[in-house]
Amino acid sequence: MRYAVLEAISRRRSIRRFKSKPISRKVVNRIVEAAQRAPTACGMQTYSFILITDKTVQGEIFKAIGEQECMKQASVWIMICADMARQLQLFELLGVKTRFGPLSMLVPSIIDAALAAENMVTAADALGLGSVFIGSVWDNLKKIAEILKLPRNVLPIVLICLGYPDEAPPTRPRWPLEAVLHENRYEMPSKELMKKYYVDANQQLVEMEYFSRGIRNWAEHWQNKFPRDEMKEWEEQLAEDLRDLGFLPC
Numbered sequence: 001m002r003y004a005v006l007e008a009i010s011r012r013r014s015i016r017r018f019k020s021k022p023i024s025r026k027v028v029n030r031i032v033e034a035a036q037r038a039p040t041a042c043g044m045q046t047y048s049f050i051l052i053t054d055k056t057v058q059g060e061i062f063k064a065i066g067e068q069e070c071m072k073q074a075s076v077w078i079m080i081c082a083d084m085a086r087q088l089q090l091f092e093l094l095g096v097k098t099r100f101g102p103l104s105m106l107v108p109s110i111i112d113a114a115l116a117a118e119n120m121v122t123a124a125d126a127l128g129l130g131s132v133f134i135g136s137v138w139d140n141l142k143k144i145a146e147i148l149k150l151p152r153n154v155l156p157i158v159l160i161c162l163g164y165p166d167e168a169p170p171t172r173p174r175w176p177l178e179a180v181l182h183e184n185r186y187e188m189p190s191k192e193l194m195k196k197y198y199v200d201a202n203q204q205l206v207e208m209e210y211f212s213r214g215i216r217n218w219a220e221h222w223q224n225k226f227p228r229d230e231m232k233e234w235e236e237q238l239a240e241d242l243r244d245l246g247f248l249p250c
């Protein structure tokens with residue numbers, strides 16, 4: 001049984017093409033229950049998941065963050081939110097006197113929500129589903145919060161799109177173990193190792209036709225994704241949104 005879990009984790013990869021087959025509510029519930037089993041800071045479970053089934057709401061989200069083909073094809077959308085609001089209400093109800101400023105909310109709730117999200121995609125895989133994370137919610141956090149009627153102190157962090165896979169891509173490359181695993185102290189991988197990793201990984205990605213829209217390699221992909229001038233503007237907007245949602249100090 002334990003090996004089955006390891007196998008599921010090592011074969012997981014993002015799926016971006018889905019069949020139109022619906023996913024039953026029972027399956028969705030099982031995935032969410034798996035998310036709830038993730039470790040959680042002080043047992044607080046500072047996350048909420050918004051199942052987005054209404055086409056009008058989906059349309060508003062497309063307008064807010066743009067459309068990706070995989071979003072259009074997915075049968076189920078789940079917005080993963082870092083949620084301190086519910087826990088703060090519970091504290092109030094119980095008369096528990098704590099202090100949670102923006103940063104003390106941000107750290108545990110983002111970790112909780114991200115761990116839950118990872119459990120969700122692993123569970124989805126075990127149930128024969130494919131999944132992909134959509135991070136572009138960070139491009140328009142406040143609008144997403146408004147569309148989903150999120151109260152203050154609830155932050156959308158990632159959208160998970162689920163569906164029955166209509167593709168079977170190979171797993172995508174990762175750094176070799178020695179580049180990410182350090183012993184006792186940090187050691188930057190050698191330039192040779194980095195170059196070799198990049199060349200090999202890139203070749204694999206080209207072979208699996210990972211790049212599209214004229215992008216030829218990872219370097220171009222990253223430069224295109226994170227252009228200097230636009231990133232500055234994005235960060236300023238992000239800081240403003242995080243402040244307004246209660247997750248950055250004013």
Ligand SMILES: Cc1cc2nc3c(=O)[nH]c(=O)nc-3n(C[C@H](O)[C@H](O)[C@H](O)COP(=O)(O)O)c2cc1C
Pocket residue numbers: 012013014015016068070132133134135136158171172
């Ligand atoms: C925070 C986050 C945001 C992501 N956003 C997107 C996205 O907007 N669109 C997409 O197609 N994939 C997205 N992905 C998936 C990554 O592209 C993918 O995980 C990565 O390329 C590694 O591939 P793999 O998941 O197949 O191993 C995102 C993943 C993470 C963790």
